[in-house]
Amino acid sequence: MSDRKVLVVANWKMHKTPQEGLTFARQLKTKALNLPAVNFILCPSATGLLHIHGEIRESALELGAQNLHFAEQGAFTGEISASMLNACGCKWVIIGHSERRYIFNEPAGDRQRKVPAALNSGLKVILCIGEVKAERDAGATAEVLKAQLANDLGGISRFPTDQLVIAYEPVWAIGSGVVALPAQVEEAHAVVRETIFQLFPSISSKHVSVIYGGSVNIANAAQLIATPGVDGFLIGGASLNIGDFVTIAQNAQTALKAEH
Ligand code: PEP
Numbered sequence: 072m073s074d075r076k077v078l079v080v081a082n083w084k085m086h087k088t089p090q091e092g093l094t095f096a097r098q099l100k101t102k103a104l105n106l107p108a109v110n111f112i113l114c115p116s117a118t119g120l121l122h123i124h125g126e127i128r129e130s131a132l133e134l135g136a137q138n139l140h141f142a143e144q145g146a147f148t149g150e151i152s153a154s155m156l157n158a159c160g161c162k163w164v165i166i167g168h169s170e171r172r173y174i175f176n177e178p179a180g181d182r183q184r185k186v187p188a189a190l191n192s193g194l195k196v197i198l199c200i201g202e203v204k205a206e207r208d209a210g211a212t213a214e215v216l217k218a219q220l221a222n223d224l225g226g227i228s229r230f231p232t233d234q235l236v237i238a239y240e241p242v243w244a245i246g247s248g249v250v251a252l253p254a255q256v257e258e259a260h261a262v263v264r265e266t267i268f269q270l271f272p273s274i275s276s277k278h279v280s281v282i283y284g285g286s287v288n289i290a291n292a293a294q295l296i297a298t299p300g301v302d303g304f305l306i307g308g309a310s311l312n313i314g315d316f317v318t319i320a321q322n323a324q325t326a327l328k329a330e331h
Contacts, residue, residue, distance in 0.1 A: 075330075077296055077323045078236065078282055078303030080112040080197060081310030082137065082165060083119075092119035095313055096126045102317045103132060108324045110303070112163050112197075117151055124160025135163030135197065138171060141184035153192035164189050165305075167223055168199045169242045183226035190227065190234055197236045197305065198223055199284070200263075204243035212241075213262045220266045229271060232278040237263050238305040244285025246308055253298040256283050260300035292319040293326040 087095065092115045103111055114135040115123055124134050136159075140150035156164060166185045171177040182198075189196050200219040202212045216239070224230075239259045244251050251259075260281045267276040283295055284305030295301055304323070309315045 075327055076108050076110050077320070077327060078110045078112065078280055079316075079320045079323065080114060080135065080163075080165075080238070080282065080284075080303070080305045081316060082114045082168070082284075082305055082307050083116065083310060084137070084170070084307060085116060086311055087115060087119060089115075089119040089122040092116075093122045093126055096123045096132065098313050099317065100127055100130045100132060102313075103130070103320075106317075106320050106324050108327055109320045111320070114163070114165055117159075120156070120159035120161060128160060133162045134160050135165060136161045136194075137165050137168065139164050139166070139185060139189060139194075141181060141188040143188075153188050153194055156194060157192055161194060163195045163197055165197045165199060165238075167219075169201060169240060169245055173203075173242065179222050182223040186224060186235075187226040190230060195234045195236070197238050197282075199238045199240050199305070201240040201242050201245075201285070207241065207243065212259060216259060216262050217266045220263065221270060224267075224270060229274065232274060236280045236282060236302075237267070238282050238284050239263060240284035240305060246286070248286050250286040250288075250291050250295070251283070253294060256295065257298050257300055260298075264300065287319060289315055289318045289322060292322040296323040296326045297330065 112133045112135045114137050136156045139153050140147050143152055167182050186196055200216055202215040206215045241251050263281050264276040267279055280302040282303040282305055283301050287304045287306050288309045
């Protein structure tokens, strides 16, 4: 098998109590032993971080948060800083999920501050970008992805390629059961890499991981991972069920092996 690994990220959103998360992590820890080609990242609610950290700290599983505030500390009721996430054992943080953008109307300027705040604190970033349906229908997908990357990465001048993952998540595919076509994913991921190269000419964009999110499930994972330019998945709904989540990872690993 090649050295290529697939990144499989569970975004549990506002699901699972700390105990439920812990049970899932315990089961995954065992099952992951048979999936050496998969790098797992679990992103529970903030309330579950410490419990899960305690469970997976000696394992290959990694922990991520779903959001952060850019300030180090202060009068920001309800918010969580990078150092607090580090103290809970997080290695990763998701920034710019479409639910933050469109449900919570996160200002674009916040992401410019969140990305450096996370990276400077030692957290790795999963930056989510993606077009809404009207933008795709208008043929504006590439333009939207470029603008989001230019804005969201506007607060940094460089980054180590293993510290930043871009998640292409077409908003119309998230939680809808409508998965993007492989050709659409391939095209979007190529736009991401090309834009990263334009924004950061000194960085080898082929070394930046680009993952896909949006209705990934046990039936489509193998085809998606075999799509050129896809390094893994960000999974919402199908990450809540341990059986489905592990099957997706298994299918992805099997498809990787078949490539070689
Ligand atoms: C997500 O929320 O990032 C996501 C991809 O959700 P789902 O897998 O449910 O479409």
